[in-house]
Amino acid sequence: MTLHTTQPPILEAAGVDPSEALSILQQALVGADDGELFLERSESESLVFDDGRLKSAAYDASEGFGLRVVADETAGYAHANEISPAALRRAAESAALAKAGYAGQAAEGPRATNQKLYDAVDPLASPAFSDKIALLAEIDAWARARDPRVVQVSASIVGERRAIEILRADALTVRDIRPLVRLNVSVTVERDGRRESASSGAGGRTGFEAWITPDRWQAQVDEAIRQALVNLDAIDCPAGEMDVVLGAGWPGVLLHEAIGHGFEGDFHRKGSSVFNGMMGKRVAAPGVTVVDDGSIAHRRGSLSVDDEGTPTSRTVLIEDGIMVGLMHDRLSARKMGQRAGGNGRRQSFAHMPMPRMTNTFMEGGRDSRADMIASTKRGLYAANFGGGQVDITNGKFVFQCTEAYLIEDGRITAPVRGATLIGDGATALTNVTMIGDDFAFDPGVGVCGKAGQGVPVGIGQPSLKIGGLTVGGTTV
Template sequence: MASAPDPRSLLYSPGQLTPDEAQALAAETLKACDDGELYLQFIASEAFGFDDGRLKTCDYSRDAGFGLRGVSGEMTGFAHANDISAAAIRRAGETLRLLDPARGERPAPPRASNRHLYTDASPLDLVPFAEKVKLLETIDAAARARDPRVAQVSCSLTGSWSVVEIVRPDGFLATDVRPLVRLNVSIVAESNGRRETGTFGMGGRWLYDDLFDPAHWNRGIDAALNQALTNLESVDAPAGEMTVVCGPGWPGVLLHEAVGHGLEGDFNRKGTSAFSGRIGERVGAPGVTVVDDGSILNRRGSLSIDDEGTPTQETVLIEDGILKGYMQDRLNARLMGVEATGNGRRESYGHVPMPRMTNTFMRGGNDDPAELLSRVKNGIYAKSFGGGQVDIVSGKFVFSCTEAYKIESGKLGAPIKGATLIGDGPSVLTRVKGIGNDMALDEGIGVCGKGGQSVPAGVGQPTLLIEGLTVGGTA
């Protein structure tokens, strides 16, 4: 049996660019810079959208290119092109002549690593086109057959496969091959003229196998349908300051937005984060420990190496309520006099890296989730969130609940609609009064936006009891 082709052959070709030429060009174009790299990338992606009982969209794309970045002091020079050739890289190097010359000793290259947190295989090539379409047809039919109140079903299947190589002027070379898949199911239920929606998604850095397992996609249908039917029974949300219990897993997206972005190195170096200059201070209640970890096997937000070649790691940001550190790329780590944490990420070869989250979550505590609920006489239980916004400087956030319930005398009451949670990151952590022993990561659907770039990310948390959150309702 023939061996699989070398993924690097998608980046290099005779007459265009060879590995030796890439090394020589990186050394030549970046010789006057403090830091920088030549970033090569090939990416193939596909997306299938099934809606209204038929295949509505089917996209496939391939792209390849390079980004050449030079850093001197705080200045960055960057050029990119979708032409991986020695001539194009040499032309891009002209941009870097505008930078000031190197100011001092160059930082050491990232430490070498040969670990693999996910398979090198491409999910796109292992399943025939017809089987992918058939899966969505099957999900659509099964969802419609579940309940007579199902009025509409939408489902999608997406996958990508990327090969990246990072070439530095000091001779450092790192390669990473990155798969990513995702399945989404959305169901609209209708009863007595009222329509409500429920959604569910799952994915990660693996192949399509698990998504084709009936046990998994049936679970997705059940979850989406249950949410839609629950929302059909929802009543107007109350408003005011009250106690909120947030469920485990995906509700960690509130932590991601309200706290996570404020703990990224660039905002803190510039003094624009609500957490700037507060290392060693108490920023959360006792027991609150927040971690970013890009080294978890097969997770959506994980990377064997970040987009500067630094191996990802577990970074404790807040420990037992005390601020311990920030997430760092190489540039901000150097300027702040600390170590890079493997959080330098970019959307593609056409973007510069910046400090970004990977999988960010709060560790579990010792409380029984049912006991936490029993403490609340009047409040809400937030099981799932939709969109949210945060102001990095103040830490203020607004989040909408897609599935939530009243809590009455320690028990779940009626489902509610239109609930939003309003607060600010620095104070919300101090209002945590109970931490469940049921920490869970999300199902693998997170997308994080920052500075015009989007990257996959993971979130998670245990059940949390938070006092004194402002709830914006419809009642």
């Protein structure tokens, strides 16, 4: 199975005979349940334009491999940034120590696929370096001219091209080339000596020409300025329990963190998820359907195949409020008698794969956001979020709102600062009272961290009304 190959295979480019590498892998996997050789070559470029000048330009290139041997629930893993027969043999000897736990439950190989979710473009090659700098300078000048209150602008673009190659003991070879780009704009505005900042960004699995068009980067500038100006008028947020209306799109990060991790197969296999034992039971209000889907073309969290060679797919996690599915890598799928759905992901060749989200979202409903606001006597409209903290074992979360407004007598009134949302994912799901008809994905900026590994992800949801959330603020 070969996807998007426009350059020599990694093994051949490194001067390694593929048949020799296969022989080394096969020997390491004798008496093992599963495993693979994962090879990677990546290049990335980051340009930052700050305070009217090019502040930094960074380029990074790396290549290497990771060899994994899985026996029952034990995994041996060895990696190196030197791709050679000698390095492969040393890695095979180390990883093969895991075979002491062999259980005789050999895993079935991943199914073949021809799905192609993105093109094999190279964001580093085009446009030219000078054109990228000129673009950032244009963004800076345009933002400053947009509003006289703008006093500082920072703009950055990041491009990446990652080639991966997966070799299995049955000689199946999977190759993929993964582009990824992102634009980010931050602005600071000032009025009467008070300063506020905000940022906006977008990206996806494309080249720069397809993504950073004038209409798109101008929209990001306008959004950053709009949020910063809103914050200039913000008052201290009152604290207490109240109904909360969440905006569409990026506010789905609350869903991702507070709920999504609890549906990853390894936490269920280890019994550490708050949703353990709830399969087939109601875990959310009627109408709530949550999906993870890594097979959506060009989305930031999408992959034609995951980092174990399994094609990505649509996995329904919650259907009409009932828990119906989990996200699996090959290990958790095998141990739980399920099918791997393409959720085995790793940050790089130096990391083992584990169950991870791709694009996780709640499907839309039939309610309008206007009706949600009108039906709220006293509450908070949380339009945008920043960071947050979640305890996966109990689902408890704390999220900071970067843009929020009071709702009083069915109307949005003053913007507020210092608002946080406090609760737990399981309770929040059951307290969803209205589901919007305005579903949206985030603009393509998400990064998910787990066990020290970060991977790009997508997030989405419609507007939601949730009853009885605790709002942390600066006044009572």
